[in-house]
Amino acid sequence: MHIDIISVVPGLLEGPFSHSILKRAEEKGIATVRVHNLRDYATGKQKQVDDYAFGGGAGMVLMAAPIAACIEALKQERDYDEILYMTPDGAPFSQPMANALSLKKNIMILCGHYKGVDERIRTQYITREISIGDYVLSGGELAAAVVADALIRLLPGVLNDETSALTDSFQDGLLAPPVYTRPAVWNGEAVPEVLLSGHTEHIANWRFEASVRRTQERRPDLYRKFEEGDENSTR
The missing domain is CATH 3.40.1280.10 (SPOUT methyltransferase, trefoil knot domain)
Structure with a gap:
C-alpha cells in the first residue's frame, strides 16, 4: 500500500x-x-x-x-x-x-x-x-x-501474528473481551479459571460471552446493532 x-x-x-x-x-x-x-x-x-x-x-x-x-x-x-x-x-x-x-x-x-x-x-x-x-x-x-x-495494521505481514487484527474490538461488531497475562494472581485478583484450562472451545465460548457482556454494558448502541444483525442472520 x-x-x-x-x-x-x-x-x-x-x-x-x-x-x-x-x-x-x-x-x-x-x-x-x-x-x-x-x-x-x-x-x-x-x-x-x-x-x-x-x-x-x-x-x-x-x-x-x-x-x-x-x-x-x-x-x-x-x-x-x-x-x-x-x-x-x-x-x-x-x-x-x-x-x-x-x-x-x-x-x-x-x-x-x-x-x-x-x-x-x-x-x-x-x-x-x-x-x-x-x-x-x-x-x-x-x-x-x-x-x-x-x-x-490490517495488511498481511505487518503484525507478527496476523490473526491478532481479526480479534480486535469491532471486527465482529463487539468489543474485545478482557485479557490477562502473568502472574495468574495479582493484587489479590485471579485470572478466570477457564483461561488457565487449556480447553480451546471453553476459552472461545468464555471470550465470546465476555465480549457480549462488555459491549452490552459499555456500548449499548453497538450491542443493539449486534443483536439486530444476529436476528437477521437467523431468519
Whole structure:
C-alpha cells in the first residue's frame, strides 16, 4: 500500500510513522507513507495557501489552486484508488470502513485546516470524506494518522501474528473481551479459571460471552446493532 498525505503543517506527521508497527511496515516494504507540504505547490513569494471566505466570517479557508496543483502532480506518479478528505462532517470512520480501505493499493489523504478547504476541491477531487469523531481538531493531520494506522495494521505481514487484527474490538461488531497475562494472581485478583484450562472451545465460548457482556454494558448502541444483525442472520 502507498499512502500520500497532503498537509499544510507536515511536521505534525513526523512522529506517528517513525515508530512501532508503522515503521516496521515500511521497513518490510509492505506500506509506504509520504507527507507532502502544501506550501510547496503554492505560487508567489509568500507561498500563500489560505484566504478569507467569500461572504465573510471568522477563519481562513485553504485555497483550491495549490491543493489542485499538488493532487495533479501526485496523480502523474500513480493511479489512486481513493482520495480521502479528513473533515468533521465526513462519514464516521469505522472498522468495516478500515477493512474495505485496507484492500486498496494507492490512497491519497487531504488534511483540512483552519475552516476547511474550498468546496470545489471536495466536489471535483475527493472520492470519500471521513471523520474520526464528533469533535473538531486543529487540522486533519492527526485524523489522517489514525486512518493510516488503522489501514496499515490490517495488511498481511505487518503484525507478527496476523490473526491478532481479526480479534480486535469491532471486527465482529463487539468489543474485545478482557485479557490477562502473568502472574495468574495479582493484587489479590485471579485470572478466570477457564483461561488457565487449556480447553480451546471453553476459552472461545468464555471470550465470546465476555465480549457480549462488555459491549452490552459499555456500548449499548453497538450491542443493539449486534443483536439486530444476529436476528437477521437467523431468519
